[in-house]
Amino acid sequence: MKGVGGGAASPGDYVYFKSVVPLHKISIGSKLWRYYDFGPKVVPPLVCIPGIAGTADVYYKQIMSLCMKGYRVISIDVPQVWNHHEWIHSFEKFLDSMNIHHVHIYGTSLGGFLAQIFAEHRPRRVKSLVLSNTFLETHKFAAAMPWSPVVNWTPSFLLKRYLLTGIRDGPHEPFIADSVDFVVGQVETLSRDDLSSRLMLNVNVASVGSLMLPDSLITIMDTNDYSAVPQQLKEQLNERYCCGCICCFCFLVRELEE
Template identity: 35%
Template sequence: MVDKILSIFGSGNSSATNYPSDDQQQPFDRLRRSPTVELIEDSPKYRSFRGRVALKRLSLDEDCTKAWSYHECGPREVRCPMVFLPPVTGTADVFFQQVEYLAERGYRVISAEYPSYFTMEEFCEGLLRLLRYFKVKQVHLFGASLGGFLAQKFAQYNPSVIASLFLCNAFGDTSRFKFVNTVPLVWLAPAPLLRSYFITKEVPEDADEQIRAAAHFMSSKVATLSQADLLARLTLNLTSDYVRPERLQSLAITVMDVFDHCAHSSSTRLELYKLYPSARRAHLKQGGNYPYLSRPEEVNMHLLVHLRQFNHTERAACVHFMDVKEGAADLDTSSVEYHSNSLESSVEVARVAEEQIRPPPPTAKAIAERIEEVAVESAAANSDMTPKLVKEAAVPSSANAQVDHLV
C-alpha cells in the first residue's frame, strides 16, 4: 500500500522514491545562487504588494474553519470586477502582478484563494456566497489550471453571474490526469509527502531564469498550504469530471496557452479549443506552467484586450469606462478603498470620489483609448509566431498525448 501511494506522487516510475533528492533540488539551488536572477519572493515589487495590499480572510460557511483568503484592489463602485482563481498549488498572491497592473488603471480586482472544498457543488456554493458578499452583479473569472476548470464548472452552474471567462493553461476534463480516481489513496498520504510531489517538479533544462523563478515561487507557496487544503485540491483535480459547455457558448471566453514545455499535453489544449470554437485565443511563445509570473507583461496585455470589449457597458470592470449614470447611482464614498499611501487624507479621498462621478473630458477618453490601442499592438507584436511554430504546437506529442500532470 505504501509503495502504491509513493508511486502516485512520483514522477511516473513506480520504483522511484518520492522524497526530494539532490538532483531534483538542483535547478532551484542553481537559481538561488545565480547572481543574474532575482527570486520573486525577494523582489521589491512583491514585498511592496504584500506591504500595501492586505490579505483578508472571510468565513461564509457553516464550518467556520473554512475561510476564503483574498486580495482586493480598485474602486468598489465597479459592480463587475475581475476575479482570479489560483491553480492547485497557488495562493491568492500568485497574481500580484496582474492585480497591481489592473488596479492602477482603474479596474476592480479580487484574487481569491478558495478554502478546503472537497466537492464541486460545495465549491460553487461557496464562490456564489463570496460574490454575494461583495455585492457584485457579474464577474469576469480568470482561472489558471485547476482554477480554470473550477471557473468553467461555476459558469456551468451559474451562467447568469458570469460576464466572461479567461482560461490560462486550463483543461475541461479531469480524466486526462495520470492518477485520476485515486482519491482514496491520496487521503492516506501525510502532508510532507503531498507537498514533496509539487516541490520536486522538474524544470526543463532549456527554461529561462524567469520560468525557473516562477517555479521556485510556486513551490514555496506549497509550504503554506495545510494538509486539508492539499487534500481538497487534489480531490477536486483527481475526481473524474468534465465541463458541459452548452451553457457557456454565449459567454465571452479567452483561452491562453503557452507553446513551450507545459504540464498539460497538446491534445488537452486541442480539446479545450473544441469546447469553445468561438473563443479568442491568446498564445505565448514561452511562459511555462505559470506565465502570469514568468511573462506578466504579455499576460497583462492580453487581459486588457479581453476586458476592453466591455468598455462603456454594464459589464465594464474599469471605473473609467463605466456608464456615468450607473456609476453615480451606485457610488458609496464610504466603501471606496484605496491602497496607495498618498491617498490617506479624507480630503483627497473626497476629491477622488467626486472626480469619479463626473464624466471624464473627451480628451482624457481619447488618451485612455489610445493607450489601450498601443498596448494591444505591442501584445500582438510580442506574441507573433511563425506558422511552423503554431503547427508544431498543435500536433499532439506521442510521448505525453494522454498524460497530464498537476501544477
Template identity: 40%
Template sequence: MGEISSSQEYQSFRSTISLKKVVVDDDNSKEWTMYDAGPKTVKCPLVCFPPASGTADVFFKQILGLTSAGYRVIAVEYPVYWTMKEFCEGFRKLLDHLQLDRVHVFGTSLGGFLAQKFAEFTSRSPRVASLILCNSFNDTSIFQQTNSAPTFWMMPALFLKKMVMGNFDKGLVDPDIADSIDFMVERLDNLSQQELASRLTMNCMNCYVEPQKLRDIDVTIMDVFDDCALSGTVRDEMYKCYPEARRAHLKSGGNFPYLSRCVDVNVFLQVHLRRYDLGPQQAREIPEDELALLTS
C-alpha cells in the same frame, strides 16, 4: 527566500494591499482568503483563481498592473472544499457577501477548471460574465488519478507536494521561468495537508465540463507553447470545447506565465476586458503592436 518573494515589487504589494479573510459557510473553519484592489465602484471585477499549488498572492503582478489601469481585481484562495458542488456553492456565497452579481474570472490550471464548473453551476442564473482560461483543462481524466483521488485526504503532505512538483519544469529554463517556479514552490510549502489534499481531490476526481451550458459565455483561452504540465492534446481539447473562443498565445512562459510573462499576460487580460464597461475609470488604450500579440 526566492528572487520574486524578496523583490521590491512583491514587498510593496504586501505592504500596500491588505489580505482579507472571509467566512461565508456555516463551518467557520472554511475561510476564503483574498486581495481586493482597485475601484470598489466597479461591480463586475476580475476574479483570479490560482492553480492547485497557488495562493492568492500568485496574482500580485496582475493586481498591481491592472489596478493602475483602472480595473478592480480580486485574487482569491479557496478554503478546504472536497466536492465541486461544495466549491461552487461556497463561491456563490462569497459573491453574495461581496454584493457582486457577476464577475469575469481568470482561472489558471485547476483554477480554470473551477471557473468553468462555476459558470456551468450558475448557467441558469449566470454569475460569470466571461472566462479567461490559462493553461487549463476541461476533463480531469487527463491526470489518470480518478481512482486515487478519494484517498488523497489521508496521504502525507510531503507525498502530495511531490505529486504536484512532478509537474513543474525540470529542464533548463530562462531565469524568469525559474524564478516563477521557485515562488510557486514557496507557496506550495505554505499549504496545509488538508488544503493540498482537497485541491488535488477536486483536480483529479472524475469530472468534466459540459460546454453546451457555457455556449453563451465569452471565453479567451491563454496558453504557452513551451513545456508546461499540460500536453498539446489537452490544449486541442480546450479549443474543440470552445470553438468560438479567442486565443491568447505565449511563445513561452512555462506553467506560471502570469508570473514569468506578466507583461504579456496583463496585455491579454486588458484586451479581453476592454470590451466591457469598466465603470468610472477606463483602462489605457493598448497600442497596435501589443494588440498583435493576440491571435484570434
C-alpha cells in the same frame, strides 16, 4: 532568487505589493476564504482563481497592473472544498457575502476548470471567462492518480512532492526560473488539508457541459513553455470554444471595460 517560502529574499515588487494590498480572511459557514481585493468597487471585478499549486498571491503582478488602470481585481485561494458541487455553492456564498452579483473570471489550470463549472451552473453571474492552460474534464487526472482514495491520509510532504512533479526540472530562462521559485514557495505555505482538497477537485471525475456564455466572451490564453496540462486537453478546450488562435490580453481589458 529562491521562492517566498524558501527562506530567501522575496521579489522586490512582491514586497511592495504586500505593503500596499491587504490580505483579507473571512469565514463563511465552515469555509475560510483568503483573498486580495484591490481596485474600485463600482465595476464588476475580475476574480482570479489559481491552479492546484497556486495561492491568491501568484496573481500579484496582475493585481497591480490592472488596478493601476482602474479595474477591480479579486484574487482568491480556493478554500477546502472536496467536490465540485460544494465549490459552486461555496463560491456563490463568497460572492454574496461581498455583495457582488456579476464577475469576470480568470482561471489557471484547475482554477480554469472551476471557473467553467461555476459558469455552467450559475450562468447569470458570469460576464466573461479567461482560461489559461486549463481543461474541460478530469478523467485523465483521475486515471493518473489511482491512490486518490487515500489522499486524506497521505503525509503533507508526499502531497507537496506530487504537486511539484508538475513543475519541470532543469534550467529555465531567468524570468521563468523566478516564477517557478515563487510558486514552489507558495506550495510550502499550503496545509495538508489544502493540498488534499485541491487534489480531490482535480481528480473527482467531472466534465464541463455546455455554457450559456457566448464563445466571443471566452478568452483562451496559452503559454509557449512547459505546462503540466497535457496538450491534448488544451487542444480539446480550444476546439470546444472555436478558438483558431490565441487571444490576447487586450481582449480581457476590453471585456473589463464593459
